[in-house]
Structures are given as C-alpha cells and as structure tokens.
Amino acid sequence: MAIDFHSRANRNTYASRRADTGWKDAMRRIVDPSDKRVADIGCGGGIYSRAWRELGARTVTGVDFSRAMVDAAREQSAGRADVSFQQGDAAATGLPAASADIVFQRALIHHLRDYGPCFGEARRVLAPGGTLVVQDRTLDDVRLPGSAEHLRGYFFECFPRLLAIETGRRPTDAAVRAALDAAGFVKVGTTVLWEVRKVHGGWQKLEQDLAKRTGRSILHDLDDKELAELIACIDKQLPAAGPVVEKDRWTVWSAVA
Ligand SMILES: C[S@@+](CC[C@H](N)C(=O)[O-])C[C@H]1O[C@@H](n2cnc3c(N)ncnc32)[C@H](O)[C@@H]1O
Numbered sequence: 001m002a003i004d005f006h007s008r009a010n011r012n013t014y015a016s017r018r019a020d021t022g023w024k025d026a027m028r029r030i031v032d033p034s035d036k037r038v039a040d041i042g043c044g045g046g047i048y049s050r051a052w053r054e055l056g057a058r059t060v061t062g063v064d065f066s067r068a069m070v071d072a073a074r075e076q077s078a079g080r081a082d083v084s085f086q087q088g089d090a091a092a093t094g095l096p097a098a099s100a101d102i103v104f105q106r107a108l109i110h111h112l113r114d115y116g117p118c119f120g121e122a123r124r125v126l127a128p129g130g131t132l133v134v135q136d137r138t139l140d141d142v143r144l145p146g147s148a149e150h151l152r153g154y155f156f157e158c159f160p161r162l163l164a165i166e167t168g169r170r171p172t173d174a175a176v177r178a179a180l181d182a183a184g185f186v187k188v189g190t191t192v193l194w195e196v197r198k199v200h201g202g203w204q205k206l207e208q209d210l211a212k213r214t215g216r217s218i219l220h221d222l223d224d225k226e227l228a229e230l231i232a233c234i235d236k237q238l239p240a241a242g243p244v245v246e247k248d249r250w251t252v253w254s255a256v257a
Pocket of ligand 1: 006046064088111
C-alpha cells in the first residue's frame with residue numbers, strides 16, 4: 001500500500017533531513033535564488049523550503065495538500081523568519097497570481113496523474129520571466145543498478161514487483177516537456193543530479209534506518225517480513241565496513257514562464 005501523506009503517523013517522513021550542499025550547488029547553477037520569492041509546491045515537511053531560504057531567497061512559501069505535512073513543516077521551521085506554509089493542492093495552491101519568482105516541485109509530479117493542472121498553476125503563480133524547477137526521478141533514474149551509492153537500485157533487484165509500481169507512476173522526459181510546453185513555458189532544460197540523501201555511519205546504521213522505512217515511500221509497499229528480506233538482500237551486496245553514502249539520481253527540469 002502506498003504511503004498515506006495525510007496520516008499523522010507519516011507526518012515526519014519528509015521533515016527532519018537537511019538538504020545536501022551538492023543539491024544547493026545544483027540549484028544555484030540552474031537559477032539565482034538571491035532575494036527571490038520561492039513557492040515550494042508539495043513541500044512535505046519543508047526540508048527544501050528551508051534550504052531555499054538558506055540559499056538566499058527572500059521568502060519561501062511551502063504548499064502541501066496534507067494538513068499533517070504542513071503542521072510538521074511549521075514545527076520544523078519554527079523561528080525561521082520568512083519561511084511559511086499553507087495547505088493547498090498543486091493544481092489550486094491558493095497563492096496569488098504572479099507572486100513567485102521561483103516555483104519548485106521536488107518529488108511531487110510522480111504522484112500526479114496529469115501534470116497539466118499543476119504546471120498551469122505554477123505558470124499562474126510565477127511572475128513573468130520566473131522559473132519553474134521540477135525535480136523528480138524518471139524510470140531511467142529509478143532503474144539504475146544497485147551499488148553502495150545507489151542503494152535504491154537494490155530495492156528493485158530484490159523485489160522486482162516494486163519496479164512495476166514505479167513503471168506506472170514515474171514521469172518520462174517527453175511527457176514532462178509536452179506538459180510544460182502546453183502550459184506555455186519556454187526555455188525548457190534538463191539537468192541530471194546525483195543528490196546525496198544521507199551518509200550512514202556504516203551498514204548497521206543503514207539497516208536501522210531502512211527498518212524504520214524513513215523517507216523511502218516505495219518501501220511502504222513492503223510488509224515487515226519483506227523489509228527484513230530486503231535488508232538481508234542488501235547486506236549480501238554491500239562492503240562490510242565503512243560509511244555508506246546514499247545517493248539518488250534525479251532529473252531536474254527548468255522552464256521559464
Ligand atoms: C515525496 S513527498 C516530497 C516532499 C518534499 N517536496 C521533499 O522533496 O522532501 C511528496 C509531497 O507531495 C505532497 N503532494 C502529493 N500530491 C499533492 C498535490 N496534489 N498537491 C499538493 N501536494 C501534494 C505530499 O503530501 C507530500 O508531502
């Protein structure tokens with residue numbers, strides 16, 4: 001069963017991590033965040049909302065359709081001036097027209113059946129000349145083989161049925177470009193990003209992290225017995241000692257309103 005974003009039990013799933021410096025460098029190469037108004041759509045617990053502020057954005061408004069996520073984001077961002085959160089759908093954010101210079105959507109669009117309403121709303125919210133940044137994993141990104149750095153590849157090698165779920169929901173470059181074009185965006189570009197998700201002190205730390213299923217929504221589709229099997233399966237593949245640097249490959253689309 002897929003993760004329920006509205007359940008309070010999952011509210012901290014996308015809340016407590018910090019964005020990696022490599023991600024920040026990549027965003028700076030795509031768009032200058034200094035003094036910009038950023039809208040982070042599908043913000044979850046606000047990890048990247050806070051990161052945009054750290055990048056120099058003037059204000060960041062996170063929007064998520066889950067009340068539980070918005071509450072977690074507010075808790076995690078307490079005391080941070082100029083980072084605020086509100087409940088709203090990606091297709092109807094409630095944000096004023098032309099109120100953002102950058103609209104950011106990370107790990108959002110693979111949850112949507114139709115990108116059109118979401119990109120149309122992003123274009124409405126962006127000031128003319130503003131930039132939409134969409135970060136998600138295509139099926140090609142997901143299908144990369146497992147390795148010490150690309151742990152997620154093992155998920156599919158050990159449990160091929162998880163790949164069937166991904167096949168049904170992951171965006172293709174062509175579909176995203178077509179939807180951006182239809183929404184009236186111009187200057188569409190893509191970048192490949194290897195983002196460090198977490199550095200685990202060693203296999204045991206990683207094992208504990210996996211057992212809690214933190215932040216890996218696809219693992220919500222495994223029951224406890226299968227999760228133990230997955231951990232045993234990865235255990236066979238990884239070097240016994242040393243830190244494990246967990247990375248994911250992402251595709252980042254940028255487009256101008
Ligand atoms: C995988 S999480 C990513 C959270 C955050 N962007 C990050 O990268 O850490 C996807 C988020 O999108 C939100 N979401 C899914 N569909 C949405 C929709 N139609 N409108 C607004 N938010 C949505 C979920 O509640 C969840 O918080």
